[in-house]
Amino acid sequence: MLGAKAGERRERRSPLRLLAGIVGWAALLCVPGGVLWALSPLGVHLSEARFNTPNVFWKLFPFAPLLLLTGLIGLHVRFSGRSGWLERVAFAVTLLGLVLVLAGNVGQFWLGVDDLYIMTAPAYYSFRLGLLVLAAGTMLFGVAAARDETLPVWGALPFAVGGLCGLVAFARDLGSFGAGLWVLFGTGWAWLGVVLLVEWLRDLWRGRRATT
Amino acid sequence: MRRGLTRREFLKVAGTGLAGTAVIGASAASAGCSSYLPSGGSRMNVIVVILDSLRKDHVGAYGNDRVKTPNLDAFAEESLRFTRAYPESVPTIPARRAIHTGIRTWPFRNWVPQRGETFFPAGWQRIPEDQTTLSEILLELGYETLLVTDCQHAFKASMNFQRGFRVFDWIRGQERDRYRPTMGISEEQVQRMVVPGNDDSMVDKVRQYLANTANRNSEEDYFAPRVFNRAAQFLEVVDRGMPFFLVVDCFDPHEPWDPPEEYVNLYSDGYSGPEPIVPNYSDASWIDERELERMRALYAGEVTMTDRWLGDFLDTVDSLGFAENTLVMVISDHGVALGEHDATGKPFWALYPELIDVPFMIRHPEGVGAGETSDYYASTHDVAPTVLGALGEEIPAAMGGQDLSVLLEGGQPGQQRPHFTLGYDEYVWTRDDRYAMISRNDGAEAKLFDLSSDPGMDRDIASGNRDIVRRMFDEYVIGDAGGPLPKY
Numbered sequence: 001m002l003g004a005k006a007g008e009r010r011e012r013r014s015p016l017r018l019l020a021g022i023v024g025w026a027a028l029l030c031v032p033g034g035v036l037w038a039l040s041p042l043g044v045h046l047s048e049a050r051f052n053t054p055n056v057f058w059k060l061f062p063f064a065p066l067l068l069l070t071g072l073i074g075l076h077v078r079f080s081g082r083s084g085w086l087e088r089v090a091f092a093v094t095l096l097g098l099v100l101v102l103a104g105n106v107g108q109f110w111l112g113v114d115d116l117y118i119m120t121a122p123a124y125y126s127f128r129l130g131l132l133v134l135a136a137g138t139m140l141f142g143v144a145a146a147r148d149e150t151l152p153v154w155g156a157l158p159f160a161v162g163g164l165c166g167l168v169a170f171a172r173d174l175g176s177f178g179a180g181l182w183v184l185f186g187t188g189w190a191w192l193g194v195v196l197l198v199e200w201l202r203d204l205w206r207g208r209r210a211t212t
Numbered sequence: 213m214r215r216g217l218t219r220r221e222f223l224k225v226a227g228t229g230l231a232g233t234a235v236i237g238a239s240a241a242s243a244g245c246s247s248y249l250p251s252g253g254s255r256m257n258v259i260v261v262i263l264d265s266l267r268k269d270h271v272g273a274y275g276n277d278r279v280k281t282p283n284l285d286a287f288a289e290e291s292l293r294f295t296r297a298y299p300e301s302v303p304t305i306p307a308r309r310a311i312h313t314g315i316r317t318w319p320f321r322n323w324v325p326q327r328g329e330t331f332f333p334a335g336w337q338r339i340p341e342d343q344t345t346l347s348e349i350l351l352e353l354g355y356e357t358l359l360v361t362d363c364q365h366a367f368k369a370s371m372n373f374q375r376g377f378r379v380f381d382w383i384r385g386q387e388r389d390r391y392r393p394t395m396g397i398s399e400e401q402v403q404r405m406v407v408p409g410n411d412d413s414m415v416d417k418v419r420q421y422l423a424n425t426a427n428r429n430s431e432e433d434y435f436a437p438r439v440f441n442r443a444a445q446f447l448e449v450v451d452r453g454m455p456f457f458l459v460v461d462c463f464d465p466h467e468p469w470d471p472p473e474e475y476v477n478l479y480s481d482g483y484s485g486p487e488p489i490v491p492n493y494s495d496a497s498w499i500d501e502r503e504l505e506r507m508r509a510l511y512a513g514e515v516t517m518t519d520r521w522l523g524d525f526l527d528t529v530d531s532l533g534f535a536e537n538t539l540v541m542v543i544s545d546h547g548v549a550l551g552e553h554d555a556t557g558k559p560f561w562a563l564y565p566e567l568i569d570v571p572f573m574i575r576h577p578e579g580v581g582a583g584e585t586s587d588y589y590a591s592t593h594d595v596a597p598t599v600l601g602a603l604g605e606e607i608p609a610a611m612g613g614q615d616l617s618v619l620l621e622g623g624q625p626g627q628q629r630p631h632f633t634l635g636y637d638e639y640v641w642t643r644d645d646r647y648a649m650i651s652r653n654d655g656a657e658a659k660l661f662d663l664s665s666d667p668g669m670d671r672d673i674a675s676g677n678r679d680i681v682r683r684m685f686d687e688y689v690i691g692d693a694g695g696p697l698p699k700y
Binding site: 054170 | 247248250255256454537577
């Protein structure tokens with residue numbers, strides 16, 4: 001009996017588990033990532049006003065999907081063992097979308113890939129495709145998280161709705177309305193991070209009450 | 213009894229408020245911005261080749277089997293070819309204004325004659341300051357913009373054709389360009405290149421031209437080779453990091469017609485006598501039949517030489533790998549009369565096929581529309597919107613021309629054109645599927661032709677069809693002009 005408890009403690013302290021715990025906390029990066037994403041239309045506006053081109057903003061944009069990517073991985077690690085197949089598929093789709101968005105943006109605005117391949121414009125189309133895949137993955141993730149009860153419904157559904165807003169906004173340029181939907185997509189991710197934070201704080205509170 | 217908000221109600225209210233705030237806030241933030249999405253996507257290079265005075269009926273692809281134009285013919289096989297293309301106005305300068313701006317110049321309202329010119333047809337004036345050119349738009353879109361031309365009328369800075377071009381290169385010496393002093397040219401030299409009937413103005417043109425071209429050593433020193441070789445040099449050094457817009461504006465096969473002998477010999481032999489290298493802009497009574505035949509041979513030789521160097525240039529486009537990412541358009545601004553309808557050169561009244569039918573071809577890098585034809589009334593002012601349309605860029609509302617790139621994919625331009633109208637100084641020409649009509653700006657001296665039985669416009673049937681003439685003038689000419697035509 002004593003030996004079993006000692007083994008449990010060892011497992012709890014193992015480096016792998018510790019790392020998983022840290023990565024799990026990275027899910028909170030969805031908050032700054034989502035907020036940055038939501039501020040994109042404002043960033044475009046400021047960039048145009050200050051530099052006469054939106055491209056200065058677009059060069060800085062990768063921080064948003066990078067934070068979301070890290071947050072998503074943290075989320076996946078956090079949910080591992082509890083998530084069903086649909087959530088795992090959604091994770092893969094969302095991850096693919098974020099990678100495409102990142103690669104496309106860096107390729108277009110940092111590496112100038114599209115200036116070499118002007119007809120195929122691989123970076124730009126990777127970015128646009130990535131947006132759609134990301135939005136689809138987000139919707140799927142929200143639905144799956146609600147179904148698998150890894151997130152409360154009140155947390156998962158707004159996230160899924162944000163994904164739907166993104167899907168519409170990313171499909172084609174809808175002007176100011178599209179910009180609003182773009183903001184809602186980012187807000188959905190920030191909301192997800194806030195929900196996780198609330199859940200963890202609640203767990204923490206319950207844990208402390210239980211020990212007292 | 214007071215009741216607090218449930219979590220559900222709170223979320224509903226908060227969510228709705230948040231969404232509303234986001235949409236309104238983002239709308240406000242993005243107001244005035246171009247887009248919340250980054251711009252990008254497929255970009256093409258664009259090359260527009262203008263061949264001055266190239267008659268449609270002298271191109272093999274348009275049915276000519278006498279004059280050799282193998283490169284234009286090969287290009288046509290890879291292009292969408294317009295079978296009913298006309299300049300919206302004639303001659304050189306108005307036609308080019310339309311090409312560069314996408315805006316009709318006819319009916320030449322508010323014409324301001326340019327000081328220092330030697331030719332004064334209505335509409336012959338600079339690009340107005342308030343009109344935006346295609347090159348200015350493309351420059352703004354990040355294109356490298358390049359212009360090479362030997363069209364001396366266009367490269368006077370006051371004419372504004374250089375606007376929007378990051379690089380422009382004038383090849384001096386064509387026609388009347390006051391490039392070299394004429395003192396060294398003897399009267400005997402001049403007389404070898406004119407015929408007795410040539411008027412003084414044309415003799416002066418030849419004198420200046422001979423002075424300008426006195427230092428030629430080989431065919432590469434002729435104008436068409438120089439223009440196309442210079443354009444090819446642009447391609448060799450053009451920055452691969454940005455798309456380019458190149459206009460190659462070749463004044464050949466405009467007169468003077470003095471191609472190397474090997475080209476002339478393709479179409480003429482046994483001729484001895486002074487060379488009729490320039491036509492009077494008049495009726496054909498000044499030239500005899502033998503001289504006229506020779507003049508036709510000289511023009512045909514000039515066409516073949518131009519075709520040869522165009523081909524060289526297109527080979528360079530291919531060999532440098534630009535064929536797969538470059539939209540290429542070839543168009544002429546007008547033709548020239550060589551004795552047909554008792555006219556030579558470009559007299560204002562001679563609005564017949566030899567003067568107004570032009571070749572117009574568009575080669576898309578992905579091959580769409582290749583080998584196909586369109587009978588849409590395509591015109592010079594369609595060039596700029598077509599380029600913008602093909603690039604997926606917004607076409608300014610001021611451009612009255614149509615985006616013809618939709619025809620490449622089997623679509624139809626936004627504007628139906630059941631008829632077309634063009635003008636040259638104080639004369640107008642209009643046509644529909646059945647008839648063509650020529651008249652003065654006030655409707656006088658009207659001539660009518662039934663194109664179904666008389667496509668060459670040889671038999672005037674106006675006297676028996678006054679109602680048709682009146683209808684075409686009132687509905688087509690006055691309708692398209694938006695009111696009575698100006699008189700100068």
